[in-house]
Amino acid sequence: MRHLLSITDLQPPDVERIMKRAEGFAEVGRRDIKKVPTLRGRTIVNLFYESSTRTSSSFELAAKRLSADVVSVKAAGSSVEKGESLKDTVATLSAYGPEAIVIRSPYAGAAELVAQWSEAAVVNAGDGKHEHPSQALLDVYTLLRRLESLEGRRIWIVGDVLHSRVARSNVLAFRMMGAEVTVCGPPTLIPRGIGDALGCEVRYDLDRLEEAEIVYALRMQRERMHESFVPSIREYAARYQIDTRRLGPRQLLMHPGPVNRGVELAPEVIDGPNSLITEQVESGLVVRMAILYELLAGGRPRPGDARGGDAEDVSAPTPIKEPA
Amino acid sequence: MSDPIRSVSSLDRRGSSGESAGELVLSRARVLDPRARLDGMYDVVVRRGRIAELAEPGSVEPGDGELVDAEGRAVFPAFFDPHVHLRTPGDEDEEDIETGTRAAAAGGYCGVLAMANTEPPVDSAPDVRSLRERASEQASVPTGFLACVTRGMEGMELTEMAELHDAGAVGFSDDGRPIANARVLRRALQYQRLVRGQFALHEEDRELSRPHGARDSSAGGVMHEGLVSAGLGLAGIPAVAESTMIARDAALAAYEDARIHVQHLSARESVDAVAAAKEAGVRITCEATPHHLTLTDEEVRSLDARYKMNPPLRADDDRQALIEGIRSGIIDCVATDHAPHSIDEKEVPFEEAAMGVTGLETAFAALHTHLVLPGVLELGVLVDRMSAGAGAFGFELPSLAPGSEANLVLFDPEAEWEPGADGWESRSSNSCFAGRKLRGRVLMTVAAGQVAYRQRSFAVGVAA
DSSP states (O other), X not given: OOOBOOGGGOOHHHHHHHHHHHHHHHHHHTSXXXXXXXXXXXXXXXXXXXXXXXXXXXXXXXXXXXTOEEEXXXXXXXXXXXXXXXXXXXXXXXXXXXXXXXXXXSSTTHHHHHHHHOSSEEEEEEETTTBXXXXXXXXXXXXXXXXXXXXXXXXXXXXXXXXXXXXXXXXXXXXXTTOEEEEESOGGGSOTTHHHHHTOEEESSSTTGGGOSEEEEOXXXXXXXXXXXXXXXHHHHHHHOBOTTTSOTTOEEEOOSOOOBTTTBOHHHHTSTTBXXXXXXXXXXXXXXXXXXXXXXXXXXXXXXXXXSOHHHHXXXXXXXXOO | OOOOOBOXXXXXXXXXXXXXXXXXXXXXXXXXXXXXXXXXXXXXEEETTEEEEEEOTTXXXXXXXXXXXXXTOEEEEOEEEEEEOOOTTTOTTTOOHHHHHHHHHHTTEEEEEEOSOSSSOOOSHHHHHHHHHHHHHHOSSOEEEEEOSBGGGOSSSBOOHHHHHHHTOOEEEOTTSOOOOHHHHHXXXXXHHHHOXXXXXXXXXXXXXXXXXXXXXXXXXXXXSSHHHHHHTOOEEOTHHHHHHHHHHHHHHHHHTOEEEEOOOOSHHHHHHHHHHHHTTOEEEEEEOHHHHHOOGGGGGGOOGGGOOSSOOOOHHHHHHHHHHHHHTSSOEEOOOBOOOOHHHHSSOGGGSOOOOOOTTTHHHHHIIIIITTTSSOHHHHHHHHHTHHHXXXXXXXXXXXXXXXXXXXXXXXXXXXXBTTBOSSSOOOOTTTTSOEEEEEEEEEETTEEEEEOHHHHHHHHO
C-alpha cells in the first residue's frame, strides 16, 4: 500500500492485515514501555486544515509510539493562514523529506492532490465530506473485537449523512467486510442517490431500527437548523435521537465523536453497556499505528515473515526502505 | 423587432479595412455545406474575400494567388461561437483578445461573441467602444461584444441598453450569473422592443444550486447532483436549478413577445423545457457545449478540477438528451463557453477550484471524434450546428455558396493529435480534452475573407 486515500483503494486482505497489525500494537499498549522503535528516524508531518482533537492527537501519538519524528502543522498560526496554497505548503513541507504526510482538509480530494505533489506516503485524515478512511478502519477494528466477523451483520448509520465523510467511508468499509448497511436520517440530510451510489438501504425513520445489530449515530451539527435542513434540533432529537427506548439491549452503539449529548444520543446510552464509543477512541490509536506501519514499514508480509502481524514482529526494528 | 441581418465581417477584427485579400484556391476539396446543399468534390476559389466559384476538382490552375491542394480533405463553412470569455478587461493573464481569437481561428471559427462578465463588467458604452477598438487592432477573427443586462451584473438595475446597442454591443447577457429577479428580467425583455439585440441567458436558480442557502454564498454546489456527487460527498447542482429557470424565462419571453437565447444547456429537463417553449411558439434559441455533449459527471470521480464548470457535466442520460436535441434542432447550435483560467485557480482541491474550461481549439475535433466517428451524429448536422449560433444573434450564416463572404475551414478528418501536446494558442490550458487523442484537425481557417489560421505542420506543405 502506497497511500491511504480512500476505502475504495483497499481490498479485504488489506483490511485484515491492518487489523492484525493493530492487535499486535494493542498488546504493546499494555506494556510498561509503550513505545517501539519501528519508525525511528522517519519523519511524519500532520497537516491539519480543520480543527480536530481526536484524529490529530491519535495520529500524533501513534507516530510517537512508533518512534517517528512528528511535525504537526495546524491551520491556525501557520502560513496556511497567510493564504499560501496547498501546493506551496506541500512543497515547503516536502523539503523536510517526510516519509508520510497525514492531511485533514475541508476539501474533497485534497489528500489525493498531496499524493500527486509529494514523494511521501499520504494518509487521508478526512477530506471535506468525502472520506475518512482511518475512522472507518478503526470502527471495523472496534467491531471485530466484539464480533467474529461483519459478514451479514446489519448496521444502521443514523443522522446527517449528507455532511458526513464518516458515513461514506464507513458504508464502503462495512460493505466490503460483508455487512448490510442502512443509512437513515431526515430526507433533507440524505444525499439523493446515495443508495445506488454506495450500495446501501435508505430509510427516513427509525421505525425498523430494531432490525439493526449495530447502530452508528452521526454527529448532528447545530448549524444545520439555520440552513433549513431541519426545522429545529428539538424536532430532530424527537425523531432521530438514539435513547434507551429505541436502543435494544442487544444492539451495539457507536459514534465517531464528538457527541452532542441530548441531540443525536441521549446521555444514558452514551455511557450505557451497549456503547462502544470509548473503545472506538482506544482503537483509533492502535489502528493508526497499524496504518503508519503499513505505509512506512511495508505492509505485505515479506518472505520468511508468514506470521504477518504479531507483537514480536512489530517490536523488532524493520529495515528501512527508501520511499519510492 | 430585430436588427437587419448583418454579415460576420461587420464585427471588429484586425486589418479589416484596407488591403484586399489575394486569390486563394483550395484544390480538390470535399466541400460540405448542408445549408447550401453542397456535398461534393470541388476546387474552391476565393477572390476578393468572397467565394468566387466552386469549380471542377483539379481544374483550376495556380494563378497569381495561392493554391492549396486539399487532397480530398474537407472544407466546411467556418464555425461561429456565440459564447466565449476573452477575460478582457481585467484578467488578461488568463486570456486577451489576441490570444482568445487566435484560439478561435485555430479551432476553425470565423466569428466569436465575447461575454460581458469581465472585471469590471462591460456595462457602459465607453467599455464597449474600447473593446471594439482593441478588437480592431488585435482580433484574428471577427469579434463581437455583449454588454450586461444589469449594471455591474448585480441583477438589480438595467444598463443603458439603447446606448450600449448604439455603441455596438451585439447583444446582452449577465452570463456567469442568472438574472434571479423575474421583475428585472421582465423589464429587460420589454425594453428589447426599443433596443432590439439578443438576450443570452445563464439559467440557474441559485437557491437550488447553492444548497447551503443564501446565507453562505460560497458554499455552493460544485458538480452535478447525482450518484457521483452522493458518493464523493460533494455539494450538487440539481438539473432542476437550470430547467425551472428556463421554464420561467420562456414564459416571460412569451408574455412579452421577446426573443431569448438560452446558454449552455446541460440537462434533459432543460432540453424538455426548451422543446415545450418552441412547441408553444416562443422565440427561443439555445446552445450546448462540446464538453456537455461528450463527457459526463463520471469524469469528476477523479476530482480533477479540469472537469469543473458551470453548468456541470451531468449524467449520461442528460448527455444523450443533449445529443438528441442537437440532432433534432431543439438545440440550435454548439457554443464552447470557452472559459480560460490560470493554473493557480485549477491546481487546488476541486471544491476550491474556479469553474470553467477552455474549448475553442478542441470543439470541432472533440465532437468529430466522440459523436461523428462513432456514428452518433451525422457530420452534416454537426457542421450546421457549429455555425448556426450566428443566426441566433442576427448574423448571416457562413456559407460556401458562390458569392458568399469567404468563411471556411479546411479540416483533415484523418489527422490524429493530442490537444495541448504542442501548447495552446489560448493563454490558458484548462481544457478537458488535454492529453486525449482526438481525430480530425483544423488545418486552415478563412474568416471574413482573410486567412486567419494555418496549422503549423500543414503550412510547411503549403509553401511548396
